Amino acid sequence: MKILEKIVDFLTSLRLTVVCLAMSLVLVFAGTIAQVNLGLYLVQERYFHSLFVFWTPSGTHLKIPVWPGGYLLGGLLLANLIAAHVQRFQFTKKKIGIFMVHFGLILLFLGQFMTDLFATESHLRLEEGQTKNYSESDRKSELVLVDVTDPQRDRIIAIPESRLRPGAELAVPDSPLKVRVKNYFKNSTTDAGAAGAVASPKTSEGFGARAQFFEAPIVVDPNLRNMPSAVIELAGPKGSLGSWFVSTMLSAPQQLVYDNRTYQLEMRFARFYKPYQIQLLHFSHEQYVGTVVPKNFASRIRLTRPTTGEDREVLIYMNNPLRYDGTTYYQAGFDDKKAGVTILQVVRNPSWLTPYLSVTLVGAGLVVQFMSHLFGFVKRRIA
Amino acid sequence: MQYFSIFHSRVLRRQACLTATATLLLVFVTGCKRESIQVYQVPKEKSAQAPVAEGPHWNTPKGWAPQPAGGMRVASFLITDTNGQRADVAVIPLTGHELEEVDMVNMWRGDVSQRPIDANGVAKAAEKVTAGGASGNLFDFVGTSKTNAQPRRVIAAMIPSEGTTWFFKMSGSPGLIEQNKAAFKDFLKTFDFGAAPLQPEMASAPVPASSNSKSVPADSAAPKFKAPPGWQEQPPSPMRIASFLVQGEGGAADVSVSALGGAAGGFLGNVNRWRGQVGLGEIDQAQLTREAATLDVAGSKAILVDITSANRQTNTLGVILPHGDRTWFYKMTGSAAVVKAQKNNFVEFVKSAQIP
16 A cells, blocks of 8 residues: 555655656757757657657667657646646635636646547648549558459558568458568658668569669658658568569559459558548639739639538638538648649648637636635725 | 535545546557558549559560669660670669760760760760650760770660650670661660659659748749840750850850769869860869869859860850759850850859859
8 A cells, every 4th residue: 555655646746747847848948959850740759749758879779768758748747637636636616716727737638639649630632623532641651552453442451651660571451461571761762863872672573673762861851751662572371472662752553463353552641531522623823913922822622422412612712721521621732833733731630629628728717716816805905 | 615525535535546547547558559550442533543653664676685683774685696795785764863965975985985075076976866755865986995995886875754864875896786786776766664653753852832831932942043134044954953055146155054962073073074075185183273263152162164175166164063962063165255255144143043
């Protein structure tokens, strides 16, 4: 029981709050500085969406935890807040404001965690007349093996980029096939002269057998995108079927036939399929006369959903997104190299309301707390 | 005033504390699980049936023995005959390189121990050919091998297509090359570069322009130039970042801007290359230091050289600018009268460039 008591004391102590807050300050500072070399997205992943910040001594593959990450500090602060409340809380009229502030904070923590877990951000690039039923991730990619044998439907097996570790052997579900990951490059190029380019091994099949590709250093500029690639080997029960170079650089899939079924193999930016279709009818891009300053962008789209019979036109323009089926489509950009191409930002965040609720609760709690003190003070003065 | 307390007993409170924390931990553990492989079905895309990526393909001429493609080669063949003559055929695609045709031609000439030639010489030596629907130039040079002084011949073609320059080269014993020249040309004609295998904006592709920005961003990686009046901008080519034609009394001059990664041969090597192109001999570092002027461009130090051919007809102005991780080359070459008249404009042009 003594150990339990110690755990409870630790979790409810104010020292834990102060230490966690101080460590968070250091984490935010270090994360901000690290953006210079790592860029926004890697810093988010390594510093804030992680339990620990790891350090790898140069020349080794060791991962030494050197500082608690955002998830650990946030989790501890949340546990501390809840535990302290349960341990010390007494519901009195005097403390109703404090209660609201704390509940608001708990909601903020949980909401942010939910956003990290469930929110997705992607984009939908449409040319005039084009119809799509999926949006694509800006950062994450996936290796897909698409069974295209059926004339009506494609069966897609999508392996997330995070599983493509060199040496990994992944069983393809409902199939005798296995994917062996030989190499994985976070960024790649076809330019032999690019700084830091390292030749990728030749493959036995597909495009990689005939052309030379190169691993390239990752880019951290938020305006640039890494082009991940991998060298994979497919194997059936009787052994290897060969090796392929797959890359987001290749704009078309590579085909193979195995056991009378036709598959297409492709590395692509991760797709989010929807049960409805969006077609771009017209994209207008107005600029102030005589300048290149944008005045207005608008996409007239047609939304169709076969299962409900829904078929309607919608105009999406700046500050007027389409909210549909839990997803929001913002007018985000255009293709500066090709006319009539719109780029919509697609955001799905089931917990989008929590920050609004929590901030309202915290604000209201502070007002209540302040007012109760003020009234008490005024009452005492009158008396 | 105390209304009520949720947990009267300390034990109850302690248990509640632990339960709340354990629940939180559980949420974390389930939340931090790794991403899984997903299997799903979708209707086939109707609007854009994705083409299947196919690499380059070709018809192999009779007597050519395919060799494993290695290094930068996408295709490689060996031709031999009973007399022990040998010839090698290579196909190499290069993307993103700024290569001057005259430099490539002089490299091939160097292969057969021939002196470098200038742009006019290159134009005279070129024979038009087509491969995979694109056209380019074919060159044929005979001489002796640099390594063993044996007779050697090189037939090479340089064909730009969709941002990639394809190099086809057949080199070896002159007799065997002669027998295979027609087959080499047929090989070019039937060569297919493949169905658009690469995305146009490939490695490190920029994210789309945002409509929230105050102005439409130009390609941030592209340098910006202010061309002097009278300079006619020429269509971009895979070799050049910018290209202009300047016409004046007594002829015309060609202006090119290109960039290469790293030191790209250094000051002396490149100046001597340019001297070779107008038929002059090499100079040493001391002479270069005396003859070259220095310029401040985009915060970096550049050198400017003024090279006049032996017959005083052709003049070359060259600027070499190491900047960041690349070396930039500005070159104006053509009629001596025009180049001399445009020298100030050229220097202003170089200084005006905004290089990222």
